[in-house]
Amino acid sequence: MDNNAHIAILDFGSQYTHLIARRIRELGVKSRIYPNETEIGQFGNSAIGIILSGGPRSVAREPALSHDPAIFQSGIPILGLCYGHQLIARHFGGIVASGIAREYGLAQLSIFNISAQGGSVAVEQYSIFKNISSCTNVWMSHGDHVETLPPGFTKIATTGNNSVAAMSQEEKKIYGFQFHPEVRHTTDGGQMLSNFVFNICGAEVNWTSDSMMEEIQKDIRRSAGDKNVFLLVSGGVDSTVCFALLEKTLDKNRVYGLHVDNGLMRLNESASIRTALKTIGLDDLRVYDAAEEMLEQLKDVCDPEKKRNIIGDLFLDIAERVMKEVGVEKNWLLCQGTIYPDTIESGGTKHSDKIKTHHNRVDRVNQMIDKGLVIEPLKNLYKDEVREIARLLGLPAPLVNRHPFPGPGLAIRCLCSEKSSYPPALEQWNNGTIVRMPIKSVGVQGDERSYSHPALVFSPLSGGMKGGLNWHGLRTLSPQITNTHKNVNRVLFLVSGDENKILDSTIKQAYVTKDRLDLLRNIDAIVRKHTFRDTSCNHIWQFPVVLVPFGYRHRESVVLRPVESQDAMTVSFAELPDSVLANIKQDVERLGAIDFIFYDITNKPPGTIEWE
Numbered sequence: 001m002d003n004n005a006h007i008a009i010l011d012f013g014s015q016y017t018h019l020i021a022r023r024i025r026e027l028g029v030k031s032r033i034y035p036n037e038t039e040i041g042q043f044g045n046s047a048i049g050i051i052l053s054g055g056p057r058s059v060a061r062e063p064a065l066s067h068d069p070a071i072f073q074s075g076i077p078i079l080g081l082c083y084g085h086q087l088i089a090r091h092f093g094g095i096v097a098s099g100i101a102r103e104y105g106l107a108q109l110s111i112f113n114i115s116a117q118g119g120s121v122a123v124e125q126y127s128i129f130k131n132i133s134s135c136t137n138v139w140m141s142h143g144d145h146v147e148t149l150p151p152g153f154t155k156i157a158t159t160g161n162n163s164v165a166a167m168s169q170e171e172k173k174i175y176g177f178q179f180h181p182e183v184r185h186t187t188d189g190g191q192m193l194s195n196f197v198f199n200i201c202g203a204e205v206n207w208t209s210d211s212m213m214e215e216i217q218k219d220i221r222r223s224a225g226d227k228n229v230f231l232l233v234s235g236g237v238d239s240t241v242c243f244a245l246l247e248k249t250l251d252k253n254r255v256y257g258l259h260v261d262n263g264l265m266r267l268n269e270s271a272s273i274r275t276a277l278k279t280i281g282l283d284d285l286r287v288y289d290a291a292e293e294m295l296e297q298l299k300d301v302c303d304p305e306k307k308r309n310i311i312g313d314l315f316l317d318i319a320e321r322v323m324k325e326v327g328v329e330k331n332w333l334l335c336q337g338t339i340y341p342d343t344i345e346s347g348g349t350k351h352s353d354k355i356k357t358h359h360n361r362v363d364r365v366n367q368m369i370d371k372g373l374v375i376e377p378l379k380n381l382y383k384d385e386v387r388e389i390a391r392l393l394g395l396p397a398p399l400v401n402r403h404p405f406p407g408p409g410l411a412i413r414c415l416c417s418e419k420s421s422y423p424p425a426l427e428q429w430n431n432g433t434i435v436r437m438p439i440k441s442v443g444v445q446g447d448e449r450s451y452s453h454p455a456l457v458f459s460p461l462s463g464g465m466k467g468g469l470n471w472h473g474l475r476t477l478s479p480q481i482t483n484t485h486k487n488v489n490r491v492l493f494l495v496s497g498d499e500n501k502i503l504d505s506t507i508k509q510a511y512v513t514k515d516r517l518d519l520l521r522n523i524d525a526i527v528r529k530h531t532f533r534d535t536s537c538n539h540i541w542q543f544p545v546v547l548v549p550f551g552y553r554h555r556e557s558v559v560l561r562p563v564e565s566q567d568a569m570t571v572s573f574a575e576l577p578d579s580v581l582a583n584i585k586q587d588v589e590r591l592g593a594i595d596f597i598f599y600d601i602t603n604k605p606p607g608t609i610e611w612e
Helices: 017-026 069-073 083-091 189-200 212-224 237-249 269-279 291-297 304-326 340-345 363-370 383-392 409-413 471-484 499-504 514-532 578-590
Strands: 006-011 031-035 047-052 078-081 095-111 113-115 122-125 135-148 154-158 166-169 174-177 228-232 255-261 285-289 332-335 425-429 432-436 441-445 448-457 488-496 545-548 556-560 594-600
Touching: 006 017, 017 031, 017 189, 047 083, 047 189, 069 083, 078 083, 083 095, 083 135, 083 166, 083 174, 095 471, 174 189, 212 237, 212 383, 228 237, 228 304, 237 255, 237 383, 255 269, 255 304, 269 285, 285 304, 291 304, 304 332, 304 363, 304 409, 409 514, 409 545, 441 488, 448 471, 471 488, 488 578, 514 545, 514 556, 514 578, 578 594
Parallel strands: 006 031, 006 047, 047 078, 078 174, 228 255, 228 332, 255 285, 448 488, 556 594
Antiparallel strands: 095 135, 095 154, 113 122, 154 166, 166 174, 425 432, 432 448, 441 448, 488 594, 545 556
């Protein structure tokens, strides 16, 4: 097979497009991402399969994004995912509709087998579903659905709402999935992609990851040229790996690391970062105290996007200030520990929707990127890949496995409000009621940004705290609510506080202040103390703790948000052991500053990991 043979991925703006390419590479096959309008002739003879990505646009409600219709007559096997699935259906004469069959998160896929002509006996599996059981879990994120199959296509799988979850035209080797096989939460997604790549497209192994580090170092040398490199070091695994890579690849004297203590760090974090980096030989790190300056900039700011932009701009101001002090500003590049989820959530590809602006993707940074003044060695990697690079570099396990912490720090975990007296609202749901909370958070639904309310459910306990939590029931309940309530993108349950006081509680005016940050720091320290000391919590990938200006005694509320993930593109909420949750509850209540403790039981989608 041609060593340039590859799977071509047409990008229609999905949050997961780059993840598709990565999954193909994990199979040992080259993959390349192309703009959606790429013409079939531009693939040359080396594209042996085509995958149409998902995207935030609606096939049913908007004109289709431009694409070359000749791909459907090329004879090259095609797999459409989500938007791509719907695009195939419409191209071949099917009907795509909106609204009724919304699904976000896990769903159970029922797979059909091929039956003998005129009979009902299953004789074999469809080629795309070879070696996969008839029922399997898949990951959904869509608002539109295929209502009527195109002529010549067969419905080969469905979910609980009897939708067209998968379809095929076996003779033309064209397939469509409404779900996402590329995300880890789709149990047999790897096997489905393997079936398409090897069995249907006829691919052979032509890519390995052995040279990944060498390729990154080669890119650093090429991008840096003879310039100095200035790096903002947060202390997280991404920026630490960048620091170590730069010093390994370039002359150490050409690398300048700066840690900005912006007053938004966790308890004693800046000091511990400096100590940890010294132990691995990265001892030439300067620390800049910007706590007062940052709080002044964030004064009276509530909007999460404004917070992120202010923080990102101030980081750049400080970087430029320090570079002038040390005399490197005229021959320098700014290095950032940007990873791919930062780029895609910031709307960094042509048709992707902006979910939230990451601090390393504010307008000024984008302008510097356009001018060639920024180097980002990890920009195409995911968190677990960065951790693999960290291990290859010999970084210690505590740094490698450190929980991710956002660049804007606690500012985006400290919710704010300009006004007070927004009461919760009761809403009907399945012959019962839920409480629509008077706060909002960022989410991602169907590749689009959402900024909606969380719903609060009561009595999720089986026999109370002593009887344990009914986690299975909560995992079923959460997506049911978010799939049926368009104005809800998260689901919470009450851990602590008087549920009879919920409807009497209100949002109070609150901003990012030192007092609120100190309270949040103390609560976060309590959470980390109890989770880090208990090995049964090792499955937790990240644990945001969110301070919310909601209560009835002029106090605050706290949201616990433990999640499991591998790459941050999809997450499941994590289950805390009953004893750990009880200890956290007890210690937080002792602070005397919190009216309610809530637990976020939302997956991604529809809720992002961070609330802002």
